[in-house]
Amino acid sequence: MTVEPVLIAGEWRAPRDPQGTLQNENPSTRQLLPQVFPVTGRLDVEDAIAAGKAAARELRNIPVGRIADFLDALAAGMEEQSGSLVEMAHAETGLPAEPRLNSIELPRTTDQLRQAAAAARDGSWRRATIDTGSNIRSILGPLDAPVVVFGPNNFPFAFNSASGGDFAAAIAAGNPVIAKANTGHPGTTRLIADIALKVLQALNLPSAMVQLLYRTPRDVGALLVSHPDIGATGFTGSKVAGLQLKAAADQAGKPIYLEMSSVNPVFLLPGALRERGADLAAEFYTSCAMGAGQFCTNPGLVVLQDDETGREFIKEASRLFDEGAPQVLLGAGGPGDIAASVATLTDAGAELVTGGSQAEVPGYAFENTLLTVSGEEFLQDPDVMQTEAFGTVSLLVLADDQDQMTAIAGSMEGNLTGCIYSHGDGEDDGAYDTVAAELRPRVGRLLNDKMPTGVAVVSAMNHGGPFPATGHPGFTAVGIPASLSRFAALHCYDEVRAHRLPPELRDGNPTGMWRLVDGEWTRD
């Protein structure tokens, strides 16, 4: 049995203290995939951190333009090898090669990398601030230590630990990355990391700027995020794993940015349903079934009033869920995980409208599933009712009236998104105000007349939200420049002699970045 190498200190090498192996099935065929990956032990983690720390020291003297060149070249390299990347990602995740992987996710990923490169060159994300009266100047700078990135299973390119949003943000902020591949697509991550390594070598950059590990046992993961020589961690994944890592990082005083779970409540106000109920049902189904329902922003909870238009909506949505073919899930564990979540909901009083069982298709799949619960029952145990089911599953909450709908909004835990649909002519505006007032502080992104899936990579995006959706309500994992600021330290210079200042803080603004000078933003 050949075990794939890890990437440490610029070399693909055999693991020093493997703790076992990892081999996945192709979720579309249930056949074993050929590659076998090592489970990483503490020695490899120590080596990776030492090499990452050395790379961070080298980066102190490397102009940001060269880091930006790396991100651009990685994007180009992924495009050049799109065929093999898409083939591998499809085999590992079951996600459709077209259009999803090749025409949607890969271009999104390379766009993100290029946006991050542009932000690194521009430097405006660093919030350079100058007080001329006191000659005190400050700017966000790198952490002088590697950033650990744990990628999720559902975006093998766009959130990959070696090419995704956290990776791009950490590198653009000037930090090396230790990528912990999601265990669902280690082969894809290995291909990407190899492209990255070759680009680093070609550009004569520190080759330990990108390192790769696959699975880590719990204690080794804890070591990774709490080691004195790491700078911070970016994690996207399950709440259970996220909270374990958070505990370890917190205790060591290491920043950790988590994106964990969210049911993304959607409120359908009565006027909107009267006006366009059937359209909303179609929109809802499309959003919920996107990516086989395995999106962080999947609409897993829909709140509507228990009246005739509400019941019509359920009927129509149910028809669409029924007719839609179950899609292949990301891995062998998917159906069981969804079944467990559905059981949690039904045990708590939710009723199945349609679906609810593993699907009989060649790959791993679960029936498109709708459940209902009354508003009263929901409010009896709102925490359990917000159990996330990572698939094409949604819980419809039937509220007695507007007051109960508002109470449900007020019972939401921290979520990435919250949507409110209302009548186009303002009939729902009163209800909107009361629901929105409760929802606003509980979600990162508030949407109108729009489903939550689709996280545009634009400057104003917030892919974040209050705990437990994330670990901190002030940061976003998507959206450049803001996402870069997570992986930075605030560096202040007090009466530092002019020639010793970094160029970004010198008089005359030689780099031309946006700076806050005596309270005014300027490029001068």
Add this chain to the structure above:
Amino acid sequence: MTVEPVLIAGEWRAPRDPQGTLQNENPSTRQLLPQVFPVTGRLDVEDAIAAGKAAARELRNIPVGRIADFLDALAAGMEEQSGSLVEMAHAETGLPAEPRLNSIELPRTTDQLRQAAAAARDGSWRRATIDTGSNIRSILGPLDAPVVVFGPNNFPFAFNSASGGDFAAAIAAGNPVIAKANTGHPGTTRLIADIALKVLQALNLPSAMVQLLYRTPRDVGALLVSHPDIGATGFTGSKVAGLQLKAAADQAGKPIYLEMSSVNPVFLLPGALRERGADLAAEFYTSCAMGAGQFCTNPGLVVLQDDETGREFIKEASRLFDEGAPQVLLGAGGPGDIAASVATLTDAGAELVTGGSQAEVPGYAFENTLLTVSGEEFLQDPDVMQTEAFGTVSLLVLADDQDQMTAIAGSMEGNLTGCIYSHGDGEDDGAYDTVAAELRPRVGRLLNDKMPTGVAVVSAMNHGGPFPATGHPGFTAVGIPASLSRFAALHCYDEVRAHRLPPELRDGNPTGMWRLVDGEWTRD
């Protein structure tokens, strides 16, 4: 025995479940002060949090201008009552009424409050960001929950939990505050909170915007920072207390901003000592003795080369420390705490140059104290050698050569500040570069030819630094607007109808704040 009331839900009332009492001595006279304060139990904490949460809900609909009015009026109210505030603070802390309390700290405090008011009105701190192509808009907003502020003992006004930097930042960001008075000056904090209450009543603002508790037992403090209905915590104080609170807050997923401890290393390069050694000794003594050495930015560690000029510096500094009269410390615990820190240092191999004992004056005091240690011994146990002694105490590290000086810089844990003195004509520039490269990532604020005390309240200030100086390297506790962003959540609006957007995000920029629109900062 009359026990002072707590301030909860707009009323000075008797504690519901007091856990004991707190009565301090006047540190200048060792006489008991007349007031007796209650130790707070869980019932009062629950009440305060419930009232604070309700106040946060009210604040949703209160324009920021009215919150700014409150901060301005609080500043004016403190000025009006400066006589009684200074008298009480002097009695509780031993800090000189003039110039320190009345002419330095109080004006600094009211200036901070007014800067925070101006920032609240201006709104530019909120980093409004608009992407016009996608119609996605985001802005920092309040936490919709009270912020808990733990003030330190050393600044009874400027860092007071009811008037200091964290308080001003939390209120200006739109949050109610639950002030946990430092136990060293509960009477001062009670006076300030009463001014705040009267201002809130006069302005018809939610009276629970400012609430006050005094001492909290460990479990009650933990409840305070981890309760589901609080937004965040700002803490300034000891590392032991800070880490206990951090553990509780982290586990609950609640942000906590800590400013804990720092020895603030000062590197005196050989050329600087040759050029102006005697001046530097005087500058060092003045800085170290400021506030009886009880500043977060006190220069507790000085690194210099073991040569003739180095030894002359030590001789001169020792003379100044010897001649300087010991000053009254903040409280009865001061001398013992300092003695313990000094013992830790001497046990680890440091030698006393001067001082080292409790001082025989009427009040609580400790001799001005200097210690030395060789660079080699320092590097054998740099963590212990960085033990903070909260008084006029400093450890002089004698390095063999420039390489060892650089190694010492590289052994620093996270600090608030780091200073480097160098020759005026550039003779030390080579040494500067190597030392600064190591020091930069380990400190929040890097200074040239200047001692670390004196934390200007200006936009570019960073009163922060890597763990364990604080809990997160990206935030500052001093410096407006940046300090406000700690107590905020990122609120994104995705295709939200124009009339429902907050004014700050509307087209045409009706509030005139700085906004990042399609990547460019503008007030248009």
